[in-house]
Amino acid sequence: MDYRIIQSPSSGALEIISRRMGMSSVSAKELLTDCDAVGLIQGKLIDMVYVADLAEKAAGITAVDVRGSCPQNMVLLALLGDTASVETAVNNIKVKMKKSRGSD
């Protein structure tokens, strides 16, 4: 699983994210301009759904799936919120995912 946190992302970075979110580009940009930081997590689809649930329950953030209409096996999840919430959520996920592999 890969992790990145971007503080006040540049317009090019926001553009790449917003074009791949599965919603209208207007609502995508609204969501993105309201946030101070973006946490990015890339992994298997099954883990990304699980992690989105973990993140939203732990901190005041919104979890969005960064992919258009042609999903692949590996997906990228964006955690949007203020810097402290995003950092808490990413650390929280790192700890929980180490404990629970969820595979046979």
Next chain:
Amino acid sequence: MDYRIIQSPSSGALEIISRRMGMSSVSAKELLTDCDAVGLIQGKLIDMVYVADLAEKAAGITAVDVRGSCPQNMVLLALLGDTASVETAVNNIKVKMKKSRGSD
């Protein structure tokens, strides 16, 4: 094969699942809001069809294929139902899939 069980999933997690289900988003959301828990299983397409059949015959759940119009080789299956049924179904699948590999 990967397994996850999510209790009362968050709105972001439900959003990711419902957008990738191959049905209208209205019926997807209806299905999802009626369930207490979501069991997620990710694996080869052939095994997911087999497992959907196993799960629906064993417990009071609905099995749905979590992918849009551009399927890949690996797919994610969502088992929707009350918590006990989903847990029973996932455990049942783990046991049966260990016994039967189904490949040469």
Next chain:
Amino acid sequence: MDYRIIQSPSSGALEIISRRMGMSSVSAKELLTDCDAVGLIQGKLIDMVYVADLAEKAAGITAVDVRGSCPQNMVLLALLGDTASVETAVNNIKVKMKKSRGSD
């Protein structure tokens, strides 16, 4: 190559198959409701075309390609028919494919 036989498949399993068959969903469902069993075989596209030919020549079954409009390298083949014919076809294929690798 992977093999599975499903006896009187559940509605969720039939739904996954019929949505991925490259035909109108009405004719897909007709084909599927007429059959007692579904044999599933997953492998390379070239072998699936070869196996479809083998299966249809050996037993009273219909071979269908379980993929939508965006085919991949690995495909899933469904063999539809009564239980005995599907079992005969799958066993027949296992034997013939062991003898003939068809690659250099």
Next chain:
Amino acid sequence: MDYRIIQSPSSGALEIISRRMGMSSVSAKELLTDCDAVGLIQGKLIDMVYVADLAEKAAGITAVDVRGSCPQNMVLLALLGDTASVETAVNNIKVKMKKSRGSD
């Protein structure tokens, strides 16, 4: 590289091939019903273009790319013609491709 020759292909096998040929299904079926045998060759796109050229120059056959509008890296080539021409073309390709690897 994988090779298969199918003599007088069954309707299910022809259906799989014709649906994935990048032309109207009418012209695809015409091409296919006119031929006694189908030679199938699966490999890298670059080699399939090369092999199509080899096959058409060596024997009275038509080479067609068995993929729809969403091509992948690995493609399947169908060589259509009478049985003798298809067998000659496939053997010819096997010999020439062993001599010339075309990679660094």
Next chain:
Amino acid sequence: MDYRIIQSPSSGALEIISRRMGMSSVSAKELLTDCDAVGLIQGKLIDMVYVADLAEKAAGITAVDVRGSCPQNMVLLALLGDTASVETAVNNIKVKMKKSRGSD
């Protein structure tokens, strides 16, 4: 991660890039004809978003995602600008990405 810098790119190279940028081909060509050099970086989607942010913050360049409407796991990023800025940005990224792996 792969890196290339192209000085005053040829029309064929610009054509390949502009056709895969997720914007109208007019604005794509405008962006491209204004720049002296193109830096290309290919890697995981999560790293490309991170790198786009790094590059835009460090130098007077525009970072664009070179992919159409069907994104994959690996993506290509184009850094557009004058030669010095592009070289600075690419070197900057090489150094920062060696220090920070961002994966567990």
Next chain:
Amino acid sequence: MDYRIIQSPSSGALEIISRRMGMSSVSAKELLTDCDAVGLIQGKLIDMVYVADLAEKAAGITAVDVRGSCPQNMVLLALLGDTASVETAVNNIKVKMKKSRGSD
């Protein structure tokens, strides 16, 4: 990286190439019928952009990206021109790509 040169390509080979070029099939066929030979190079997208630039700067040829609207990570590049130019371009690329790996 894979290389092939086809002298006066057959109609089937031209058909496969022209259908996958990202332009109208009329202009694709015009480009193709004007050339004596086709050089094919298959590799990573980032290298193919780089190589297209190299080829066009070195010899009187046109470099075209042989892929439709759903690009993948690995792409095929066609170098169109007279036989001598295509051979020069392919040899030129082989030499330059051995010297410069462009990856970390």
